[in-house]
Amino acid sequence: MAGRGRVSPPVVVALALPLLLALVVAGVGIWSRLSSGPDTGPLALPPAAAPQAAGPPCDAVLGALPAELPADPAPLPSREIDPPVPGARAWAAAPEPVVLRCGTERPAALGPTSPLIVVNGVSWLPLGTPPGGLATTYAVVDRGIHLELSAPAEVGSAPLQTVSDAVTAHLPAQPVQVR
Numbered sequence: 001m002a003g004r005g006r007v008s009p010p011v012v013v014a015l016a017l018p019l020l021l022a023l024v025v026a027g028v029g030i031w032s033r034l035s036s037g038p039d040t041g042p043l044a045l046p047p048a049a050a051p052q053a054a055g056p057p058c059d060a061v062l063g064a065l066p067a068e069l070p071a072d073p074a075p076l077p078s079r080e081i082d083p084p085v086p087g088a089r090a091w092a093a094a095p096e097p098v099v100l101r102c103g104t105e106r107p108a109a110l111g112p113t114s115p116l117i118v119v120n121g122v123s124w125l126p127l128g129t130p131p132g133g134l135a136t137t138y139a140v141v142d143r144g145i146h147l148e149l150s151a152p153a154e155v156g157s158a159p160l161q162t163v164s165d166a167v168t169a170h171l172p173a174q175p176v177q178v179r
Contacts, residue, residue, distance in 0.1 A: 038076075038092040038093050038094040038095075038097065039079075039092060039094075039097070040077060040079060040092040041079075041080075042079075042080045042081070042082035043079050043080065043081050043082070043090050043097055043099075044081075044082060044083070045081055045085050045088060045090070045099065048101055048104065048148075049104065049105045050085075050086070050087050050088075050101055050102070050103040050104045050105070051103060051105065052087075052102075052103030052104075052145045052146075053085075053086040053087025053088070053101070053102055053103030053104075054086040054087065054103070055103065055145075057102075057103075057144065057145050057170065057171055058086075058087045058102035058103045058145065060170040060171075061102055061147070061163075061166045061167055061170045061171060062087070062089055062100070062102060062166075064165075064166040064169060064170055065089060065100070065162065065163065065166050066162070068091075069091040069098060069158070069159050069162055070158040070159070070161075070162055071091075071093065071098070071155035071156055071158050071159055072154075072155060072156030072158060076091035076092055076093050076098060076155065076159070077091065077092050078090070078091055078092075079091055079092045079097055085101075086103075087101055087102040087103040087104075088100065088101050088102070091159070093151065093152055093154070093155050094152070094154065095134045095152055095154070096133070096134045096135040096150070096152050097135075098135075098149070098150065098151040098152075098155060098159050099135075099149070099150045099151075100147065100148070100149050100150075100163060101147065101148045102145065102147045103145050103146070103147075104139070104145075104146045104147065104148050105146065106141075106146055106177070106179075107125055107127060107139040107141065107146065107148075109125065109127060110125055110139075110141055110176070110178055111178055112178050114141075114178070116141065116176070117138075119157070119160050119161055119164040120161055120164035120165055120168055121164065121168045121173070122140055122142065122143075122163075122164040122167045122168055122173075123140070123141050123142035123176055124138040124139065124140060124141070124149075124160070124164075125138065125139045125141045126138055127139055127148070134152050135150040135151055135152045136150065136151065136152075136153065137149065137150040138150075138151075138160065140167055141176050141177075142173050142174055142175070142176050143167060143171040143172070143173065143174060144171060144172070144174055145171065147163070147167065149163050
């Protein structure tokens, strides 16, 4: 006869088994999400003003970019944009995709004291990371048209360098117009 206040082993097993099963399922879900890599399905881009996106300069720069964008630790495959957006390209990366928009408007943050970085001969204005975002956006400010590149820090500087090379090859440098 079992004593009062003691739970028999079959009851303990019956209570613990569903809890253990729930923990295992949650662990497998988290592991598969972390190990599955970046999303490679079609990407829907939010609208953005890009009045010069459909012109020959953007076509030249975008056409010069590789299908796989160099990154750390491995190249990033192209990602389809659906619906298509003129002047835009995307590559699969985690935690967010790398997105390039060509023909964008002059960045409002560009001023006489704006801190620019120069990468392979191209002047970029860091625009920062939006609240809740995981990618930093940079804008090309020394060409006849503006471009914006958003990339998570985890991919390293190779995307910025590769886009800079395409910009240098197809868009002549101009003085930065701060107005």
